[in-house]
Amino acid sequence: MKSFEYAAPRTEAEVVSLLNERPGTSAILAGGTDLVGLMKKMVETPDRVVNIMEVDSLKSILSDASGGVCIGAAVTLDDVLEHPSVLPLVALTQAIRGINSMQLLCQGTIGGELLQRPRCWYYRDGQGLVNERVADGENSLHAIFDNQGSAKFVSASRLAPTLIAMQGAKNEDENEDENETNSLLLRAKNLRRAALQKSGL
Numbered sequence: 001m002k003s004f005e006y007a008a009p010r011t012e013a014e015v016v017s018l019l020n021e022r023p024g025t026s027a028i029l030a031g032g033t034d035l036v037g038l039m040k041k042m043v044e045t046p047d048r049v050v051n052i053m054e055v056d057s058l059k060s061i062l063s064d065a066s067g068g069v070c071i072g073a074a075v076t077l078d079d080v081l082e083h084p085s086v087l088p089l090v091a092l093t094q095a096i097r098g099i100n101s102m103q104l105l106c107q108g109t110i111g112g113e114l115l116q117r118p119r120c121w122y123y124r125d126g127q128g129l130v131n132e133r134v135a136d137g138e139n140s141l142h143a144i145f146d147n148q149g150s151a152k153f154v155s156a157s158r159l160a161p162t163l164i165a166m167q168g169a170k171n172e173d174e175n176e177d178e179n180e181t182n183s184l185l186l187r188a189k190n191l192r193r194a195a196l197q198k199s200g201l
């Protein structure tokens with residue numbers, strides 16, 4: 001592992017300031033279940049590591065009258081599961097339980113789960129995130145082609161698709177008008193329709 005500077009700020013303002021001082025060469029440390037392994041293998045070599053687990057404002061779960069829930073980035077996955085406001089969000093709790101490892105649930109955070117690095121073999125082998133060899137090489141299970149950009153890797157998060165689907169379902173409930181196009185998200189039923197059309201069914 002490369003030597004690095006370690007910071008454990010107490011406020012969000014301090015976190016931002018520490019990251020801004022060295023843009024691109026600092027890494028946020030949350031539970032560390034993904035980052036520390038990557039640092040050990042020298043896949044990630046930050047000059048500065050900023051631990052956000054001492055920032056109380058990032059460790060709260062707040063709900064509002066409409067049933068919305070705001071989860072701090074540094075809340076651990078088991079604390080999310082145990083919170084009464086999250087219990088009605090069955091899709092989210094099922095997705096978290098699917099992680100199925102007591103250690104990861106206790107240590108991993110919701111922010112780290114969403115921001116965990118891709119499982120691309122080339123990236124995990126230290127060959128970078130945007131790798132031209134992916135097109136003809138080992139791309140099974142970690143690459144999606146047919147997009148315009150150079151990055152073909154897949155997000156490793158299991159919670160991100162769940163949250164996107166939940167937002168899609170919410171938009172659908174709120175907006176029954178088929179022709180309404182003011183949502184950036186594809187409505188859930190259209191997503192399925194698009195997939196069927198593409199596969200010729």
Ligand SMILES: Cc1cc2nc3c(=O)[nH]c(=O)nc-3n(C[C@H](O)[C@H](O)[C@H](O)COP(=O)(O)OP(=O)(O)OC[C@H]3O[C@@H](n4cnc5c(N)ncnc54)[C@H](O)[C@@H]3O)c2cc1C
Pocket residue numbers: 027028029030031032033034035036037052073074098099100101104107108109110111112113114115116117157158
């Ligand atoms: C052995 C093993 C098995 C696993 N199995 C599964 C599994 O079966 N199912 C599954 O879904 N997942 C699995 N995972 C992934 C696991 O869910 C993630 O490692 C974990 O959720 C990451 O959370 P963390 O808080 O430890 O993140 P960290 O390791 O601290 O951070 C992960 C990344 O996110 C960045 N980051 C963290 N927080 C923030 C933030 N607030 N803002 C911006 N960037 C941030 C970090 O800089 C880092 O790049 C597995 C991981 C391991 C190591």
